[in-house]
Amino acid sequence: MKDLRFGPMVVVALALAACGGADDDTSAATEPVPTPAPAAEPSATVEVAAERTGAGTCLGIYPSYWQDPEFPAMYKGQTVSNQAPDGYDGPVFRLSDAFPTEMPDEAAAQPWRDSRFDAMFDPATDQATKTELANEYSWLVMAYIQEGNVDSGDIETDWDVCNNTVRSWYHIPFQTYNVLAGREFTHGLTREAPVTFSMKTAPADLKGTMWAIGFFNPTAAYSIGTVWGRDGAAQIPTENVSFAEGAVVGKPLFTTLDASKMPMLKNLPSWTANISDPSFCGCKPAEGSQCSMVEESQQCPRSLTEWNPVTLLQFDIAIKDSRAPGTEWVFGTFVADGHRKADEPNPWSRMSPLGLMWGNSTPPAGTLASAFPDDPRTNGFEDMVIFWDTVDMLNADGGQHTTLHPGHLGCNSRLDGPADKQYSSCMSCHGTASVADDNIKVPPIAAQFGGLTSECAMPDPDNPGQWIDASGATARIRTVGEDGPAITYPEIDSIYFASTAAATPFNATVVQSSGPVNILPGQPDYGDARTDWISLDYSLQFSISIQQWKQWQQHLAANHAAQERIHSAKLPRR
Secondary structure (H helix, E strand, O other): OOOOOOOOOOOOOEEEOOOOOOOOOOOOOOOOOOOOOOOOOOOOHHHHHHOOOOOOOOOOOOOOOOOOOOOHHHHOOOOOOOOOOOOOOOOOOOOOOOOOOOOOOOHHHOHHHOHHHHHHHOOOOOHHHHHHHHHHHHHHHHHHHHOOOOOOOOHHHOOOHHHOOOOOOEOOOOOOOOOOOOOOOOOOOEEEEEEEEOEOOOOOOEEEEEEEOOEEOHHHHHHHHOOEOOOOOEOOOOOOOOOOOOOEEEEEEEEOOOOOOOHHHOOOOEEOOOEOOOOOOOOOOOOOOOOEHHHHHHHOOOEOOOOOOEEEEEEEEEEEOOOOOOOOEEEEEEEEOOOOOOOOOOHHHOEEEEEEEOOOOOOOOOOOHHHOOOOHHHHOOOOEEEOHHHHHHHHOOEOOOHHHOOOOOOHHHOOOOOOOOOOOOHHHHHOOOEEEOOOOOOOOOOHHHHOOOOOOOEEOOOOOOOEEOOOOOEOOOEEOOOOOOEEOHHHHHHHHOOOOOOOOOOOOEEEEOOEEEEOOOOOOOOOOOOOOOOEOOOOHHHHHHHHHHHHHHHHHHOOOOOOOOEOOOOOOOO
8 A cells, every 4th residue: 555655745825716516616715825744765666666567558657546545545534435445346446647758749649620610610600510520520529539549348347448459548646635625436426516406307406416527638638637646746837838830629518417317318328436425415514614534525425326327418638739729629529418319329329419619709898698699509709619509409308497408518509518517618617727825825716606706697687787697696796805996797798708829828817997907816826926827728627636735735734634624625527
């Protein structure tokens, strides 16, 4: 068993960011980071792991899941519910962490980079052509991600990427130091957002939970490896991170709901997973305002039998593509389509693309995101494609609450999947990805999560003079400081629906007549003269992993046993 003796304990600037649940608060840390304790010498982790038969890219340098028995120091004193029980003969997740040490050249294996797709990024291209190209682009990326990963002969053992014979795939380390959301041991799924749907099949709204895992291709993994070294230590970025052209991320998201209530889930892959209560189990502390990790493990145990299975609802893709004006990223979403795709022999392809986006359709100054562009279903977007037949398929079984239909999309129909929030968009969330400052603070992924002026606000059609956001909740205006200026709805939209340039710090400043106003006063604090965020180039999982590493290092530096420490920040889900 490993004692987790990492190399140099770098506790400088670290990262977190997330997209998802309505109760997330990724800006809530208040404690400064203590000076780190002296580091132990690097262990022989790599050498030992490399000797394992069939290890492939899964070396065991970092914990594979929360309560990984190879790393007992990380869950000392906790109630153990996330390890294989006696007699268990199912899959056990292994983290793929042998990141490339040289930048690979994958251009020949990525057909979506062909010049015929240049027209997709041209605003002058007609919508029919753009839609056709977007559909082909999406499926080429999906085929690339699936290749060598879905042909094991058993759905339960698909996506075991350790020994893919076509190309290597990798996971983000350190999504394991988190009782409530940390990886479960069967498939490496992490808990994400709670979701609520209104369906004809149920008299009441359906409440469930999402569980997901991300896969990174060799090009993306090279950048990950510059932070997560083979010596078991994190080298935290102090400058903006930029992924290389051809970096690809794939992410299946599974729901605890089932096909009896959500017909589109019929015929979709399901996994047995070691999950917690789908009601999105929380924790009530015996004293104070936050639970210890021991209390969380006691009140939110995992189970292989009580709440299974989980079923594929959504599959997200992200591609670094320099043809995307400004952002240099393409984000796409596939959704379950089990009725229309029932005869598809590959169960992982019984999905349909919901959309593809490479910009955020930033509204002009003074214009609401909810009103721009005009009638996108008829007129389309310049920087994204929505597949409206898929939207209609998802909504066909929707219930009385329109904003809770599974095909709700994001603000003014910007791309967002059924697992995501109606008032945002894929790029809005991911564009905030930043290294946390010394107080473990980052920009909130949505204005609502940070207690800011509501984004995607619109006049309430049923209550003149009142405002709501796209989820139907009452919108609000926030004043910066006790006597500071108010941030208007168009001003907050100009920030959250900006097409943030690749590897560029997230902008948190609006310009008013009195001058620039920072909507997040006092941030960031990196302990130096830097005044802007350190970008993590749209990678929220990268942010989460570094943030959890920081929490672990904070525990070590303060000489607190992990089971005694109270978390100083809510950890993100996405």
